[in-house]
Amino acid sequence: MALTKETKQKQVPKQGMLENVMKQFNTASELMNLNPNIKKILSVTNNELIIHFPVRMDNGEIEIFKGYRVQHNNALGPYKGGLRYHPTIDIDAVKALAMWMTWKTSLAGLPYGGAKGGIQMDPQKYSLSELERITRRFAYALGDNIGPEHDIPAPDVNTNAQTMAWIADTYMSTKTPSERSKNQHVVTGKPVGSGGLEGRDRATGFGVFLTIKYWAEYKHIDLKDKTFIVQGFGNVGYWTSHFLQEVGAKLVGVQDAFGTIVNPKGLEVESLFNYTEANDGSIVGFPESDIIDNDRFFALDCDICIPAALGNQITEDRAYQIKAFLIAEGANGPTTVEAEKILKERGIEVIPDILCNSGGVVGSYFEWLQNRNGELWGLDEIMVKLDKRIKEVFKKVYETSQIKNLDMRSTAYIIAIERIERAYIQRGIFP
């Protein structure tokens, strides 16, 4: 039977990410003895917006969509975080993703808080012109709940530079002519040429790669000929694989929404990317590969496992099967707290999401600064700046984790939350 999107699209269960992020937060706040008043503030989200909005479909019918924007905390600066278009998006998922953004921006030393949003839908079911209308109506409905100095969305799962260009254009069209150009940085991740940053496309994957590289340096491990598997071959999965292949590591298994492919001799990353471009984003059917059952993915023989798709993918049963010695979390919230305990017992290390995938929001910060200051930065300069920031943050987390004898996730949380706690205390709100 021909492999169609309909037959291969995987069913994704409800994710339970909110429970996970709260457990992680509670563990860290106990370890650091967090001020109880600040704990109360950070345990809840500041604002939660649910919007129902109508859009005319190509067949003339009206469909009602459900959109979300959750602003978790802005103690350190404007809210920041991506927009996800996916059937599993609901208020709890967006709350969890918004909290992770607060920790991530704080850990990276950025002048931002955390937010996330999205639309509960399967974008594969819509034409490009329908997606444009859906996005523009969503942006219009969000109105001034977003803004360049207030809340700045960016791409996430199933959204991209084109989505951001539509949002920027819609938002700017609501401003007076003299104000329009001052609002370009209402979103980041725009196309280069429309205020986008050279290299924002690869920033997250580059950051994931850098955290693996710096981890390997501390451990005296050569990445050449090391094998890796990637779940998700979109923006993050592809670019991470690209940079790992450049240093001689070998991609031996990939899973996406349509299926799982393997080749123990190595899957050539650029050929696979070109294949997905020609096949509606799907890896299935790539010539130099075998298709295997989805359930076998996490049990594949490899050195490094990179979840770069959705949340709660590494569950307890999968944690027992994993063969890799390192998990680098490209995705947000891919590992459950219970699974992480098993990984720890088994000596498998985890580079946590809020550190591992922070290259994306660091790139977004550079784009925001570039727009705000009316500057245009070159790719080489940007990659050097990204590397410097990720190296500094990785060093801080890794070395602190060694000193405190804690895992990298708890350490990263503590560093992130301490910065927010300090800001509240300095303002004198909680002496």
Ligand SMILES: NC(=O)C1=CN([C@@H]2O[C@H](COP(=O)(O)OP(=O)(O)OC[C@H]3O[C@@H](n4cnc5c(N)ncnc54)[C@H](O)[C@@H]3O)[C@@H](O)[C@H]2O)C=CC1
């Ligand atoms: N794009 C960015 O800059 C950043 C993304 N992230 C996180 O990285 C992850 C991936 O995001 P992007 O690459 O931007 O998304 P994307 O939309 O470009 O790619 C998503 C990939 O995941 C696959 N996928 C979807 N459902 C799946 C399933 N049930 N099983 C296996 N694979 C599945 C898709 O087929 C696709 O290959 C998400 O968790 C996102 O929150 C984190 C930081 C920044």
Ligand SMILES: O=C(O)CCC(=O)C(=O)O
């Ligand atoms: O670039 C950004 O602003 C945020 C990207 C994002 O959603 C994430 O880091 O999870």
